[in-house]
Amino acid sequence: MDDPVTLLTSAIAGLILAMVTTPVGVSGAVFLLPVQLTLLGVPNPAVTPTNLLFNIVSTPGALIRYRRSANPAGPLLTNPLTKVLVAGTVPGVVFGSLVRVFLIPGPRLFRFVVAALLLPLGLWLCAKSLIRSPVKRDPVVPSSWVIGALALGVGVVGGVYGIGGGSLLSPILVGRGLPTRLVAPAALTTTFVTSIVGAAAYSLIALASPGQHIAPVWAVGLLAGLGGLIGGYLGARLQPRAPETVLRTLLGALAVASALLYVWQALRM
Template identity: 40%
Template sequence: MHFAVAGIEVSPWLPPLVAFGISFFTSMGGVSGAFLLLPFQVSVLGYTNPSVSATNQLFNIVAIPSGVYRYIREGRMVWPLTWVVVLGTLPGVFAGAIIRVQWLPNPSHFKLFAGCVLLYIGVRMVRDLLNPKPGSKAEAEKRFQALVTAHRKKAAQSREPLPAVRVLGWNLSRVSYEFYGERFDVSAPGIFALSLVVGIVGGVYGIGGGAIIAPFFVSVFGLPIYTVAGAALMGTFVTSVFGVAFYQIIAPFYPAQSVAPDWMLGLLFGVGGMVGMYLGARCQKFVPAKVIKWGLAGVIVYTAGSYVIGFFL
């Protein structure tokens, strides 16, 4: 099948199949999988036009709602955290789109930068998993996991879902919530600043930003992966909607480049991602947090390595 905007030939069954496999695992960590689809499109399919960024964001728009629906239905959406992420990433997405088409039509240099950022996050996650810090934090995490296990057993016996997240309060400085009896408190300006930077990265490469936001939530802010996944996915969805619209609007101003998304290719990726993300979100609560963290760290380190090594080859 020929995709005119992308300028490639590919079997129509391949995009949804690849997207399904990626999204099933990455959605458990609050990541849509777009950051892994990008190197697949560039390196495997040969899709190197600037419009690949918009096509990646189109994948997010189609795929993410199914996963977000599961998190909302199970009461695991921290809405104040979600809105801070959205407000931070939106300005960055617009700036990133302009940077992509104006100054980075060839993404090799920025891929090196993105690879270094992801490598730092991945290595930090691996270090924390291999050498957990002793003391109160380790004991709190152990106690927290025991609470989650106890509530799961109670829910299984009663066959009634238990409310997982309870927002305690939020303002311009802090966001506080309770998850299975454990309290978490995070800086709203810190989340906003991180989201702004991530929005620029997402706007340039169409990766949504969940690949960066979710690990930072876990490793830097100390939030449980079970509560940040929904917020990261929802933030990625909203910013992707505006990102695709913005790429489509500015496309006429760059007639010499392919800027607007390849709608057919993006929809095929999105359909596969939609199914994979729904099943991944549904299965997340049955997978230990440590397994999810290891999986997320693994794909981040692998992707970062491919970006950095590819720059020098």
């Protein structure tokens, strides 16, 4: 894992993925997982904490940019949407890490599960973008208990896959009518917080389970994260310049592409 080609590939992949996905509130970890498995050869289940490590290092670049741009969501850690998302995803990611290590360590079934979630969401968002224009009104956050329950479920999936939850929360909330300028910083902040908790949970499990590939591959996670740190900052700069319809369609297309990639990889196993 320390050869120059692997390290360079990790950094470039992190930069490109974060730059493309940050404007729609996704860290890029959902796409880094197949890169780890197919190009970098990271073993299971170490791919999950490595993804979480990528999130920890990469997302601050985008969050700093959103904070400097005076995003209408307000302070990133105190706006109501972020607080509800974090409260739900944190316990979910801890439970998901336990499920990943002790109940379903293999990658095949989880690819099908994530694809089953992302594919209909992506198609729905693309259809909404093509059929009607974005609603020109102030966003209304759904009830806290609905978002909290959703965040809990997404946190479990995020703990299993190491995607932090933003990749799933963002299309769901945007599909409910919330604008990406509100959802993107909240989803990325949630991803950052839950990734710290998830990485800590995996580290504790690794200490109790010697001999297994549970701890993150530090070189891959850190270098991909450093690339993502730069790419996330650049992606956050691009977001205000893109129309809402474009961002919504891009998010839907990313979800569909991710789902199809997971299905293709699962069928090849």
